[in-house]
Amino acid sequence: MLDTRAEILLKTLIERYIIEGQPVGSRTLARQAGLELSPATVRNVMADLEDMGLVSSPHTSAGRIPTEQGYRVFVDTLLTVKPLHSSEVLKLEQGMLADQDPQHLIEHTSHLLSTICQLAGIVMAPRREEQPAFLHIDFVALTGRRILVILVTRDGQVHNRIIQAEREYSPADLVQAANYFNETYAGVSMDEVKRSLLKEILQASDDVHRVMQLAAKMARAALDAEGQPDELVVSGESHLMNIPELGDVRKLRKLFDAFSTKRDLLHLLDRSMRAGGVKIFIGSESGYDALTDYSLVTAPYSVDGRVVGTLGVIGPTRMAYEQVISIVDITARLLSGALSSGNRPSHLESSDH
Known part of the structure; x- marks a missing residue:
């Protein structure tokens, strides 16, 4: 004491x-x-x-x-947290609502945090508790051994992907493959579909399961080509290079490697999401060597009242905590409003830390 x-x-x-x-x-x-x-x-x-x-x-x-x-x-x-001025909050809110696409909102929020704080801004993309279920697939032959794959999920999403086939397939082959796929996987989660496809490709033989293998290969190629949004969006790493005490190239390389691999940062953000509220890791408190000389200030954000992700900033332990905490807190609440279906927040005041 x-x-x-x-x-x-x-x-x-x-x-x-x-x-x-x-x-x-x-x-x-x-x-x-x-x-x-x-x-x-x-x-x-x-x-x-x-x-x-x-x-x-x-x-x-x-x-x-x-x-x-x-x-x-x-x-x-x-510490006495400094609440943001109403004009600053309004500026944040207007910037947040400028783009309605969820993935663009995530990327914009990361950039917004880095620009305002002049530090590295990070946002963990929403974690979905339930994956959408598969509904229907069609294979359509195009010219040059190309095949259009139209995949529909139960939540109404339609994914169109063009893949390059190993050889020409007749319309009858494609219809038979689609019928097999639709009968086998209707109502199955997309994650389970992907796992099953990998097993079928490894186990199926051309002689016995030609149609099954065709369907599995084409669907797998389409799903792989579809890709997924980045789990972690990082912006403004270059700001850290302008801070005198972070000038050690070896230390910066460790941090940038952590940005690249993302595994450790995602683990930290996952811990923050479960803890709730503004969370601050100072130096070695994170448990990761790459973050020993840095502090991480985070806050969870939600969609329709359910916490789905975390955002924050990374900077030196010598950061303006009284301002950063307010910015991170308000930004998390604004992102929650922008992603939710209800009324979006207006002129928020910073909550006490």
Whole structure:
């Protein structure tokens, strides 16, 4: 537990370090904290805070900087979140509603976060609890051994894909293949269809199951060509290269590799989604080596009241938490409104952290 004097000095030190990025000396703290304390008294308090692991002294300076634990105390107990001005919220809302397509909204939100915060913006695409069920498929012969595959799912989505066949097939072959497929998979989830197709391709023989293999190969090719939206959309990575303390190329390469593979980041965002509310990982708290020098501020978003994904920003541990938390919180709520079928939010106020 910190006494009031220690809390004020720690808060002042961290706020100044966030702004300037330089170690803060005792004389500067004595002036900035608004306390009638001598530099010697401030030094004694700083020594106590250092013993507690909340601040540290870089070898190159007599001043002190916050540690991960210091940032954690600051975020949990000393931070005053700054609500966004109504004009800023309106600007966010107008930008969010500019594009109605869900995938474009996800991409736009990631870009919006990176632009406003001047950090890397990340959005985890919605996780669907239930995959749509297969309804119907048609194969239509085109010229040059090309086949048009028309696939319809139970939720009304129609997917048209052109695939290149290994040889010419007659209209009768294609009708027979489509009939087999429709009879076998009607009402089956698309994930299960894909798994079954892979097994059928491996097990079927041309002699015994020629029609089955034809249907499986063409449907599998169409589904593979269809692709899926990115599970994680990242924008503004270049902003991180402009931050002095993140200038180590090796550290940046680790982070950019994490952006590329996405697995660890998706795991973190999944944890945040389950936790609910604004979640902050500071440095090594994430448990991933690539994020040791960074902080991640996240918030879940929902569709029609059901939490489906997470968004946030990645930046240095020396980030303006009081502003970033508000931006992430409001953006999550605006994205929830934009993706939901009900009335969209207007002139939201930031919730307390």
